[in-house]
Amino acid sequence: MATTIPFVDLSRQHNRISAELEAAMCGVLSSGWFIQGSQLEAFEREFANYCQVEHCVGVGNGLDALVLLLRAYDIGPGDEVIVPTNTFIATWLAVTAVGATAVPVEPNEQTHNIDPDRIAASVTQRTRCIMPVHLYGQPADMDPIMALAERHDLIVIEDNAQSQGALYKGRPTGSLGHAAATSFYPGKNLGALGDGGAVVTQDAEIARKVRILRNYGSERKYEHQVIGCNSRLDEIQAAVLRIKLKHLNDWNAERRAIANRYDAILPRAVVTPPLTPSWAEPVWHLYVIRCAQRDALQAHLQAAGVQTVIHYPVPPHKQPCYAPDMPEASYPLAETLSNEILSLPMYPGLTDTEQQRVADVIASFQGAS
Secondary structure (H helix, E strand, C coil): CCCCCCCCHHHHHHHHHHHHHHHHHHHHHHHHHHCCCCCHHHHHHHHHHHCCCCCEEEEEEHHHHHHHHHCCCCCCCCEEEEECCCCCHHHHHHHCCCCCCEEEEEECCCCEEEEEHHHHHCCCCCCCEEECCCCHHCCCCCCHHHHHHHHCCEEEEEEECCCCCCCCCCEEEECCCCEEECCCCCCCCCCCCCCCCCEECCCCCHHHHHHHHHHHEEEEEEEECCCEEEECHHHHHHHHHHHHHHHHHHHHHHHHHHHEEEEEHCCCCCCEECCCCCEEEECCCCCCEEECCCHHHHHHHHHHCCCEEEECCHHHHHHCCHHHHCCCCCCCCCHHHEEEEEECCCCCCHHHHHHHHHHHHHCCCCCCE
């Protein structure tokens, strides 16, 4: 039997830089300083510069980054936040966590990102924020979203967890709204060796508020101005991320080459590859195809030793935690996507031979009997 092609294999990245990673971690160990130290300060400067913003605040994970940003903008009970119907549930959970109401908006069917043309109809007097997601590593269409936000005096928080390094009309995601949240979950394009996240913004006051909130609501030790939490990016993760950040552009370039090869070799008679708008330069956190017989195709690939994942099989409004409060909710585009999308193997180190095998297995698919 042929060797399995894993959906993701982080060792192919880590093996290339193992000496650098080990030296960085040993340096933290030798320093004896593990929380809120020089590695975090350096990473925050470097990642802010990478995102072309003034401020970065490292936090415990991507969900916390969203929650702390909403809190920093004083968004809470009685407020509405516009979110995509097609996203990982963390986008919605952050809104719920601060007591605000998530208002779902359907995606553009071609890009799978929130459709700017559908947002205006969901804006009410209670709307405070729009939270677009740069899904799968592809930028959302931000200019019309920002124009709408300006007309209605709304905050725009980018969920940039999957798109570190992506460009929208030449500008990096994370720099396009009023602030952005990102995740450094290990599988992300810029992944830590555990959980981690960050807030980036041009707004010094918002950055200051997030710094206070992440550290027990304290700006000065043992003085607590607000009800905060403990959500801090630790020194070892910051040191690891500093090393990985140096390689991120090369890894993203490799992902783009892999995506281009998939585009060239996948059989259009069986699957629909993703569409990239002319203004977008994605970083391909995921390579997501569509197939009307998705489940049968996934089983066919699995039988041939090709691992795939569905991102995401159940839309947030259908999840048990939200469905009881939204019994009449119907978001047909998100529901259709959830039944047809399939993520193929995509990561630095995936070989041409492995990609060709993926394409060949897909081409041999005969459909469900």
